[in-house]
Amino acid sequence: MKHENKVFFLIDVNNMYVSCERVFDPSLNDKPVIVLSNNDGCAVARSNESKTLGIKMGVPLFQIKDIVQQHNVIVLSSNYAMYAEMSRRFHTILASYVTDEEVEPYSIDECFVDFTAYEKNFDLEKVGQQMRQQLWKWLGLPVCVGIGRSKTESKIANHIAKKNAGFNSVCDLVNMDPCNKEYYFSLIELSEVWGVGRKHSKKLQSMGINTVLDLACAEPREMQKKFSIVMARTIYELQGISCIEIEHTPPSKKQIVASRSFGGRVTELNDLKEAISMYAQDACKRLRDEELLCGCMIAFVQSNPFDQNVPFYNKSITGSFSEPTDCAIDFVRAATRMVDEIYKEGIKYKKCGVVLTGLEPKSGHTYDLLTDFVHIEKKECLMKAMDGIHSKFGKKKLGVGPCFIPGRNWSMSRDKLSRNPFIWDQLILVK
């Protein structure tokens, strides 16, 4: 499990959502920009200019209205379809540097690359610069590259590259002079370390461990007794001993969550039922894409947690299916019935959703003796027909209930949505 001579790259897009928007709308360059979460609630991405203005990650828009007005901050809705396509291209380019087993798309804007096999033949920093330049030229995305002997170290290296302009966006800890490395480690706070949460940070600080350097110098076996094996691994990783491998096959899903907040406040039971029937169908689509069956479903409704005038209402209910299913009609029927149970009059609802759990691969499911196969077969035929219609004509053409008709009371609001340049009728215009 432990290796001392591995080489990991972590490539991370700077301010991903804002950078994507800038590729297709260059007028956003050099200006303070923020991208909002669904329903234009909170700032989920900030350009450097916005960060300088003191706009914090995740802050609700209404709390920063003054800053936004005073400094003409450009506010955008999140265009996830566009970000997803840019992310796909980002990961595809990085995957071309190594074999499929050596690359791990870690998140929409982060990618690990295991470069161990090629270390001898390449100047690591040059490879990092090449990746950076290629991503900039091909996609217009600015990135930072961190290189280390472990994934944790490559994360730290990436952080160093981000915070210190002198590195020209690429930091190679593998070939860095140990004295310099200690210096940089001593500057970085514990909370920046991958896998060390805020809770652990506090406990570590009470033990006199304040910086990454302090943690790297700790004795892993001692720390394992006081914390857990995870902490010991983190320390080994900081010492340049790799304990966490590249995960190239994403672990199969444990649950599927489909929920969104409403554009306006929703008070009527019927509106809630419509909304939840749509999320149930979204969840069903993802379940079917993964070829899973679902045995258990949770439905929940919430009022606005930021509204200080009324108490926060948050209720959920769990139900299980007599037979695991992947049929949209079962999910919609169950979800609407569950909403009946948890609905309370007089509440201004802000959000609802479903969680599918008890998932198992469809191919591995054993049906019991009393299963009505004719019924299951019928449902499968219906779902196949629906899937076919969705892939051919778009997922809003056919659904259970009226939820896909535009302009419902609860529809999401995305007032400042940019164009999606990957759709025929929204291409970029050039003069």
Place this chain on the structure above:
Amino acid sequence: MSEIAPSIIQIKPYLQSSIVLSEALSIKQVIPTTHMLVPYALEKISAGFPSPAQDYIDKALDMNEHLIKNETATFIVKVASLSMLNAGIDIDDELIVDRSLDAKHGDIVVALIDNDFTVKRLMIDEKGQWLKAENPDYKDIHLLDGQELLIWGVVTCIIKMIRNS
């Protein structure tokens, strides 16, 4: 199953009476995975005895493969001016742009000037880089002091629909 049918019937008049279905218009994402393959003949069919079909259908024409050399770096943009008319680029034509290519003298490029998109012919001479319009009614773009020319991508292909459906 049987419980659903009646509700669909109820929804139908409701659908017809309400709201324009603007969001339901079909939209297609530009991910060049090919769906349509056009088979083409390897041999000419000579009069007399045609060869059996499987002998002359060898490979299918793949438009994506033909038009797009580097899928990851390719973007499609739409033209909104007549400035390149004499190069055959008209309003509403779609351009295939490959960002991975290095722009050479004479290439048609999508460029950024003062953070605005423009499509022009890139000229590189002793004066440096400038952008040539292919229409006498439009001015060439020579950089003013402090102005910067950024090449966004190189145009490799024009998609021109000549029959409005």
